[in-house]
Amino acid sequence: MNGDTLDNPGFRLSAIHHHVDREDEVRFGFWVFLMSDAIIFGLIFATYATMIGATAGGPGPKKLFDIGSVAIETGALLLSSFTFGMASLALLYRSGRGVVIAWLVVTLLLGLVFLGFEVHDFLTMFALGGSPDRSGFTSAFFALVPLHGLHVTTGCIWMVVLIGQMLRYGTDEDVRLGVQRLALFWHFLDIVWIAIFSLVYLGGLA
């Protein structure tokens, strides 16, 4: 078992070991899942792009969108990515369970702020006659943006579960892997949101 034999080349990213590196494997698996999830978002973005004009005489972006509220959502979500980064660093440098949990709670609160404003946006749109059954355009909007919201909701539940696991087991390998994967997920959702903000909101109001 000498170190210089070519051991599992290709996508084997970690150091040369003869046993399977479980952490590396789990993280890689989650990256692959995110690729698949990115396809889902990409397709719904494409569907939205084809349906921007399909308002069927109903309200369009200019009437329905409130850029002020969306700006707050964007701020909250971007800030939450930063605070999640702080949680990851606390975990990496083993600053203690309390610090990790504190940063995760801040992230969770920012996530909830985002979701609260988003729900408010949707209710406003309903009141303005922009419910999803109104037109192809509103349908596409309500497939794309709430899908992201659903992802954020899932992320929030996951965060609560991880905090629960941390209280029960401390920061064991499974918790660390969980936080690492949730971090990927959370930052991925940030990137998707930037695309939504640019394409749907800025593009719609331009």
Place this chain on the structure above:
Amino acid sequence: MKQMSLTHVIFGRLALHSLPFWSALQHPTLANIVNDTIASGAAGLVVVGAAVTVGLITYFGKWRYLWTEWLTSVDHKRIGIMYIVLAFVMLARALIEAVLMRTQQAFGLGGGFLSPEHFGELFSTHGTIMIFFMAMPFLIGLINVVMPLQIGTRDVSFPVMNSVSLGLTAAGATLVMISLVVGKFSTGGWSGYPPYTEITFSPGVGPDYWIWAVSLSGIGTMMTGINFAVTIYKRRAPGMTLMRMPLFTWTALCTSVLMIFAMPPLTVATVLLALDRYLGFHFFTNALGGNMMNYANLFWLFGHPEVYILILPAFGVYSEVIPAFSGKVLYGYTSLVLATMAIALLSFAVWLHHFFTMGQTAGVNATFGIATMLIGIPTGVKIYDWMMTMFRGRIRFTVPMVYSLGFMMLFVVGGLSGIILANPSIDYQVHNTLFLVAHFHNMLIPGLLFGMLAGYHYWFPKAFGFRLNERWGLASALCWIFGFMFAFFPLYALGLLGFPRRTVAFYNPIYVPYLAVAEFGALIILAALGCLVVQLVVSVRQREQNRVPGGDPWNASALEWSIAAPPPDYNFAVLPEVTARDAFMVAKEHGTAYLPPERFTDIELPRNSPLGMILCVTAAFATFGLVWHIWWMVGLAMLATIAAVIWHGFVRDYERVIPADKVRADHLRWLQTVGAIHPISRGEELAQENAGLADLHETAEAAE
């Protein structure tokens, strides 16, 4: 005014008229009685079949065994076997439906005996089952059993997720089976095109059954793709570089990558259609800005890669079977790898050829037509490679080889008809006719199904430790091959004569002789299925005479043959070190196979997990509730799903250790068994003496 009565809250849309014999009771016309008798008979079969299965398991007291050894097992081999069992059950149903449709058309001059709705349900379930619940489980099962053994690992990367994938697929299949008993399935075909499947034109539960069954299968398959791809990237034995992988593993990798990228479009298409139907969205409706072309694009963005998801593993099987039964090294390994990758890539660039006639410009059609024809090149390379592998080989006409030969000849015919269809101007003439039906069955039966059945015969001794009966296998293979030719070659002619697909009845007597021949072929195929069943029964009865404890009955070259048959839970006592392609053959030639390892270590294996079965049940209830608008059931099942996943996150003690001493004892006992086996030459491998040890002198001679 619709009132929300208590029964409606409890049962949703479910009522007495959902039962298959209801309309015959209410309106006893001859047509109703015939159709309902067939439907009720099928429903009765499902109910009786399920009841008998449950009864037998209870009678023999096997519930605990079933639960601990199979349903909750996360062993890739057992999960693979369960997938294949599911595939065979669903194959039986969908094949009987096919024979029913052929019979209807054979007697369809001026009417026939089936109602158009019943016929529509039949072709919709036939296609949906054959693709999602026969072909996919079959190939996923084969990859599950074989691929980890070929790359020299003890399990897949995510064993519990593997079990969840199986659970979701099984839930989808259950939903399709339930649709036989309560309610009616979609009549919108396996592709479920809106606006026909929208609520305006199909207000019943049919499209909902289709949507949720297919969605469950799609999500399960996407997870399978992730699992297999990560396993292949991360878990190969030391020294197994990508270009040393057996070709079946290569095709498994390409198929997995296709699953990761091609299943999302299916999920998006079905979920958007569900939003239209359930919440009044306007994605694919005729009014208010809906656009059904989006559906066509989304569906075929999945649908075309899907046919390569189906065919590539079959190519992998042929690439294992043909060298093994020709006694030669696979010819053109590198070109086969490149061809597989090329097909996987091109598969994403041709989806539009499924709707040449739906209004694109000539330029767009020509582009996709050319891309489609390009796929013929790498496929042609493969056919030549397999032929060259056979050239001057020591060929034995075993069952897998007969399937492979049938495949090579018939698949080329199907491929040529595909090249014809790839020309948009010809496609305008024959699209939506039986010519198309003949073409894709010509690809999928000799291509996919023959490959799966060849793999089933080839690896059965590895999975279960005994060989299948050769005589009944040969009868089945010949019935498949000739039955296929009789059943589908007339369809090419019928298509050219203008016979539209999915037609319940016709009024031109010129079609009758062709349809009669096709009916004859369908009956031969039914006999092929019967032979497969008999073969399994006979083989199980004669298992003691046909055991292959040595594990290498075909003198084959990949690592799965280097271990006992059936393999131990942990597959390899010591993980193999790979120094070359065809690792096991090289070891046999160098005399290093069957040597006792220097030292053994403790082996960690994943413990059983009930998560897959829990999610199977909750998913089945959730989707059944969605179909029938039983909202409390949907809510409870969703909550149970989330609770189960969260509970799983809190599980810590998920590995068990097999001590090194036990591994040593098992392995040395197996080596002792091997030492006592009489080695057999290639010519004798069908004889009873074949206990799974190849004559190594012959191997060494072949190497020189």
